[in-house]
Amino acid sequence: MSRLVVLALASASLLGCVDQPNLSSTGGISFEEFKARMYREPSTGLYIIDWDTVVSGDDALREVWESTQQGALAVYSINGQDIVWSATQKKQLTYCISNTFGANKQAVIAAMTAASDTGWEKLADVNFTYVPGQDANCTAQNTNVMFDVNPVNANGQYLARSFFPNSPRSERNVLIDNTAFQPGGTGGISLGNILAHELGHTLGFRHEHIRPEANATQCAEDNQFRGLTTYDSASVMHYPQCNGTSTTLAFTQKDKDGVVLLYGAPINNPSPMAQVTAPANGATVGTSFDVEAQIVDTDLVKAELSIDGTLTSTLNTAPFTFHVTNLAVGAHTLEIKATDGAGQATTQTINVTVAANGGGGGNGSGSGTGSGTGSGGDDANGLGDDVYGGCSAAGGSSAGLALLVGLVGLARRRRR
Template sequence: MRAICFTGVLLLGGAVLVTSCAGVEPEEAATVSHQGLAAYQEPDSEVYVVEGDLAFDGASALRAYLERSDTPGLVVGCPEGVIVKWTPSEARDLRYCVSTAFGSRHAAVVSAMNQAAASWEAVANVDFIHASSFDGACSASQTGVIFDVRPVNGASYYARAFFPNAARSARNLLIDSTAFGSIAPYTLAGLLRHELGHVLGFLHEPSATCPAPSNTCPLTDPDPASVMHYPGCGRTVGDLVLSRLDAQAAGFLYP
């Protein structure tokens, strides 16, 4: 969840105008900006990442998010009053693979995913299942899982995930190599707790610097201890762990 590279690219009249963003390795990338926010476009992809780790599949989804409101507290997307979430049966069968491309870090990622998943499973009726038989062929096109966990290098974030309404090709939990460096006070398990919150449908905890988007529904009062607080939006506490209000919201969303 590092700061990202911005260029002077604008979202104008519903049309996305994109230019390259120098200095992003290993491939050139691009950004779009609107109302003071900017989004990183992943190389060779229609996925845009805003606020460090929120991934949106296509420019239209990004435009919808960037329209802001004054909604307080932990929020979920609810366009036209319909909450973006998994069905009860889907929520109890969230299968994923962890790519063997992590190499010597594979076991650490598997362990951190287990820890992060257990935190959400303890407070909500959800079940994240590591389908290890697919680890050797863990890609965005792997149909045997709901999502894939894969390594990237030179991204604008430590990690990024997706929301329940994403197409399979965009249902990726990507972890940049920098997430394995010195990231205190955060841990890899903490980062993945935050990302799995997005997988379940939670947006970032709104703050004065990062107001809530439109088409969202609040589930809690403002909560500075929320696991869904993004560090770039004023988070000042330690590692990313579920708060009491996070647990209540998760239990409400997935009873």
């Protein structure tokens, strides 16, 4: 690597100093672990530390714990206050990628995905969400996203730069210099890992090499940080040229440990559960009818109805009742697609036949009207039974989640 400074300093100017925390045997443990080790006086509820000193309440104890933390990732901290996202914000880190990247845009999309979906989100309970609908207007003024990703001409002064959680919207940008796209321009570090480093800043992490253990006086910044784990010379947040030991900036175990201390462990987020409840698969319906779906998910973004492969309607919240009007007589395919905040999609497809006077109005209300007579909008086979065949269910981008298709007809099923 010919250039000394290949990675960006965060945009915020980091001035001022706070006292450095002391190193102790409790460095690198979470507050909950620290608290569990403390003796609490049964009669008063006071914590007793250092043999004979009382500490009243969890807030005061947290201050004691913070004073002992020296450790891998270092979070931006000013006067004892961590600069981090709230529990709500950490799940809503939305961004756009400017169309002005031109031919490089696809590479940026792939790298951002590597840095977020298969990067930080695999390590901790945070969620970055790409919003392509804002790409055409992906500026620092766009308040429909938390931050924007844009090209910059920094003449190679840096490869990329980002921001901290306390940055105002106008400064919440991830900017990528042209050199980051040039083979050999990054010292062998992938664009995905460069952006993983930048997204680390957006989560509140300082450069790991500003910790005294790095002994990197050539890379000095300031002391506004709190160590979360012990020093990690190979951290994604450690510049290689500042006495770092990683030339790839790949994530380390300590990176995971540190981000989990700050934001919690990742929560398993399965793709949405989506079932069409009406009409029944194979039903004969009238030209106008409702398609009803039952969708269960913790971070659902949208539910879409497509008819014969064409998107016709989108709903964002329950009830998921799609009104279909004046559909042509004949056979049709109806697909429901549910998409969550992680971009995971579940689809279910049913087939119906539209008859001019079909289905007795065929509104497919799912209210258990199946009379077994073969009319009234029930299954064409008149059995009012479980639905077999013709349905498909699949997990989208994630490992294929197979839903139990046989459950679709359950609500309509008669007890016998």
